[in-house]
Amino acid sequence: MLGTELGPALERAGLDFFTGVPDSTLSGLFAWLEGSSGYVAAASEELAVGLAVGAYLGGRAPAVLMQNSGLGRAVNALASLACLYRVPLLLVVGWRGHDGNDAPEHLLQGRATTALLDALEVPFAVLEPGRVEEGVERAVALLRERRLPAGLLVRPGTLHG
Amino acid sequence: MRRAEATAAVLAVLGDELLVAANGMISREAFACRDRPESFYMIGSMGLAAAIGLGVALARPERRVVVLDGDGNLLMGLSTLAMVGERRPANLLHVVLDNEVYGSTGGQRSISDRVVLEEMALAAGYLWGRRVEDEVALVDGLREALGTEGPAFLLVKVSPEDVPGTPRVSHAPEDLAERFRQAAREAAEA
Numbered sequence: 001m002l003g004t005e006l007g008p009a010l011e012r013a014g015l016d017f018f019t020g021v022p023d024s025t026l027s028g029l030f031a032w033l034e035g036s037s038g039y040v041a042a043a044s045e046e047l048a049v050g051l052a053v054g055a056y057l058g059g060r061a062p063a064v065l066m067q068n069s070g071l072g073r074a075v076n077a078l079a080s081l082a083c084l085y086r087v088p089l090l091l092v093v094g095w096r097g098h099d100g101n102d103a104p105e106h107l108l109q110g111r112a113t114t115a116l117l118d119a120l121e122v123p124f125a126v127l128e129p130g131r132v133e134e135g136v137e138r139a140v141a142l143l144r145e146r147r148l149p150a151g152l153l154v155r156p157g158t159l160h161g
Numbered sequence: 162m163r164r165a166e167a168t169a170a171v172l173a174v175l176g177d178e179l180l181v182a183a184n185g186m187i188s189r190e191a192f193a194c195r196d197r198p199e200s201f202y203m204i205g206s207m208g209l210a211a212a213i214g215l216g217v218a219l220a221r222p223e224r225r226v227v228v229l230d231g232d233g234n235l236l237m238g239l240s241t242l243a244m245v246g247e248r249r250p251a252n253l254l255h256v257v258l259d260n261e262v263y264g265s266t267g268g269q270r271s272i273s274d275r276v277v278l279e280e281m282a283l284a285a286g287y288l289w290g291r292r293v294e295d296e297v298a299l300v301d302g303l304r305e306a307l308g309t310e311g312p313a314f315l316l317v318k319v320s321p322e323d324v325p326g327t328p329r330v331s332h333a334p335e336d337l338a339e340r341f342r343q344a345a346r347e348a349a350e351a
Contacts, residue, residue: 017220040219040248042212043240050209050238054181054216057201057342062216080205081213086335 006092006127006159007032009136010063015090017055019048020065025094028159029065045070049077052089063090068097068113068153069106078120078149088143091122091151098155117151124151129158162296164258164319165190165327170296171229171256174303175199178225179217179345183210183234185265186323187258191229192330198344202330202337208237211245211255218250221345225252225307232259232273239281245312246286253312255282256303260321268321282314289313 006029010018018039022030033039042048045066052062066074071093082089096102097110117124123142127135135152142150164186172180172195180200182188188202201217203210214228235241235257245253261274283290289309293299299317306313332340 017216019216040244043244047209047212047238047241047244050206050212050241051216051219051244053209054213054218055220056216057213057338058179058217058220058345059342060220077206077209081203081209084205084334085338087338 004028004032005132006136009133010090013136013140015061015063017052017060017062018065019051019055019062020092021045021048021067021070023065023067023094025067025096025154025156026065026092026159029092045073046077049074049082049089053081053085053087056087056089063092065092067094069109071113071116072109075116075120078122082149083120083122086147087149088147089149090139090143091149093151093153095153095155102156113153122149122151124153126153126155127158162294162299162319163322163324164260165194165324166296167258167299167317167319168229169194170299171227171303174300174307175227178227178307179221179341180227180229181210181214181217182229183207183231185231185234186327187229187231188330189327190324193327198340201341204330204334207234210234210238211241212238214253214255215241215245215248215250217345218253219248222250222252224345225254228253228255230255230257232257232261232278233263233271235278236271236273236276242282242285242287249286249288250312251310254306254315255287255312256315256317258317258319260319262321264321264323279314279316287312287314292316292318294318
């Protein structure tokens with residue numbers, strides 16, 4: 001199933017510490033991570049970013065998983081910690097409401113997601129169906145080039161299962 | 162006991178333990194007292210000291226990690242207690258310097274005067290918890306906590322006085338991160 005390709009692709013790209021808050025968009029990835037000792041559940045997306053920064057300072061290469069609604073929770077952690085201290089962490093963000101077709105609570109967030117990342121000066125790649133490896137490589141290249149956080153946006157339905 | 166005195170007491174007992182200091186006066190006092198590569202000073206992201214410390218502790222299980230937190234900081238990121246309790250890192254000591262105010266913004270009251278933070282930590286799963294109110298008890302508590310299996314929580318009641326003229330942390334944030342990351346790696350290879 002496509003959903004389980006993303007985990008191994010992230011691992012192959014060198015990421016070895018995963019944290020975040022579950023999102024149904026990323027359920028395949030979460031299922032793959034559940035069996036792995038490299039995943040630490042966070043109580044909020046803000047705390048997940050803090051945890052990931054700590055893991056980086058301890059020598060790991062972290063990724064933070066979340067739904068786009070959680071990006072707002074993580075704004076200050078990104079602006080005054082991850083970006084400020086130049087921590088190259090990957091944000092894997094489920095992009096609910098990306099096309100205006102979703103439950104009402106996702107619509108404004110869906111419109112705001114890319115603008116929020118732009119405002120924080122966090123570059124991102126968008127994962128295309130069937131091109132998981134390529135999407136991961138683009139996102140990780142952004143991390144490595146700049147030694148700053150970068151995003152990988154995943155639209156609902158891109159990862160099946 | 163003034164917070165700066167408590168900070169000095171903590172730094173005096175540390176060898177090469179990794180330290181994460183909360184933003185505001187806590188980092189500034191730690192920096193001014195004794196700057197060291199194993200200290201990570203937060204200058205923003207209030208509320209995240211313990212989450213950062215937990216991340217370091219999980220990444221470096223062979224190193225002792227000390228979080229130097231504040232009451233307002235901890236209250237802002239209180240769910241971190243649950244995260245620490247869940248992971249139960251034996252190498253983590255969480256020290257909270259509790260002056261019951263938000264010192265860096267003008268001394269507004271925090272709610273830690275009525276909330277028993279060390280009991281919350283124990284309820285969350287920390288294996289050791291204590292409250293201390295003077296320097297002798299603080300040093301005893303630190304020694305005991307550093308010699309025991311954690312996670313440990315030490316609440317230190319301090320007065321709200323600031324030391325005038327405490328400098329800001331002068332290192333560039335990215336240099337602080339790299340310096341700390343290097344220090345965290347080095348002892349592991351020793």
